[in-house]
Amino acid sequence: MLKTKKTILITGATGFIGSNLSRRLLENKDNYLICVDNNSSGNISNLKDVLDNPRVEFIEHDIVKPFKINEKIDEIYNLACPASPVFYQGQNAIQTTKTCVYGAINMLEIARDNNAKILQSSTSEVYGNPLEHPQNEKYFGNVNSCGVRACYDEGKRCAESLFFDYNRIYNTKVKVVRIFNTYGPFMDKNDGRVVSNFICQALSGSDITVYGDGSQTRSFCYIDDLVEGLIKAMQSDDNIKGPINLGNPDEYTIKDFAEIIIKKINPNLKIIYKTLPLDDPIKRKPDITLARDVLCWEPKVSLFEGLDRTIEYFAN
Ligand SMILES: NC(=O)c1ccc[n+]([C@@H]2O[C@H](COP(=O)([O-])OP(=O)(O)OC[C@H]3O[C@@H](n4cnc5c(N)ncnc54)[C@H](O)[C@@H]3O)[C@@H](O)[C@H]2O)c1
Secondary structure, three states, rough: OHHHHOOEEEEOOOOOHHHHHHHHHHHOOEEEEEEEEEEOOOHHHHHHHOOOOOOOOEEEEEOOOOOOOOOOOEEEOOOOOOOOHHHHHHHHHHHHHHHHHHHHHHHHHHHHHHOEEEEEEEHHHEOOOOOOOOOOOOOEOOOOOOOOOOHHHHHHHHHHHHHHHHHHHOOOOEEEEOOOEEEOOOOOHHHOOOOHHHHHHHOOOOEEEEOOOOOOOOOOOOOOOOOHHHHHHHOOOOOEEEEEEEEOOOOOEHHHHHHHHHHHHHOOOOOOOOOOOOOOOOOOOEOOOHHHHHOOOOOOHHHHHHHHHHHHHHHO
16 A cells, blocks of 8 residues: 555445545545445446556445454545435335445444544435425424335434434544535436436437426536535534535526426427326425535536536537
């Protein structure tokens, strides 16, 4: 292992956010990265250019199982968990809960052993189908604990509670961020998320599928902005533990969003409406006042610019 100033463990490193974060962290020559993933929803090809770097090592591992590491770890980004319903629901539901809960415990134990800082990638899904709009961190959420999304929503809620208990009981240095819809290069085109779905449908000349009447809203954060927010959160003072929302507060209805994609890629396409899945949130928009105040962070990339970069990625 190369000697560097900082050793950073990233779980979920071959996924969408993990691979972008790894690439960004490597720009700093003081960083050595230990990338961990079981490649269940991620793909090792997302790290193709990163793995050649002598400051990176990759370990294939399921974080549900305990994990021993010999190097001294300074920081942990715990990103491992499928983020798309296609991967987290159905036959994978129990594994999703285990990844959220056992995975969090296993990573928190490494943080505790190493006196390392650890960041949890929580989610706007902890707000469920929110009854408050926009959602700020004080809102406790409205989650159906018996529904098909609960493996993810409740798994992430339990992980948050573990993070704060490790902090209270063992003084572990924790950071919990709640990520809202993020998009950009290295998303999996088959994982059913709205941005990749719409772009790939449009690029292949298919009409765009909207679930429900399209009046449900989402806000979309470009990946480079999110990665900057994660790093700022990790570098914040130890007394800043979160939870902190990270997302872009610009809100669009899904119908308007589909129309933007159609206009950008192929104005001849139409929108086709299908039944809304169970427990699909009606509104989603982060209140990012806290992130602005304590991290001096806010998104900089506009939807139009971010979409151009993402469309170019998928077109290639
Ligand atoms: N992308 C978003 O919009 C979004 C929104 C909210 C929260 N998040 C959170 O951010 C994190 C990363 O999301 P993403 O969009 O990159 O998803 P992703 O599916 O692309 O990446 C997740 C990665 O975790 C790996 N993984 C899953 N279970 C694992 C396990 N048991 N052991 C080891 N590795 C495992 C997968 O193989 C994959 O590489 C997730 O924790 C997700 O909940 C993402």
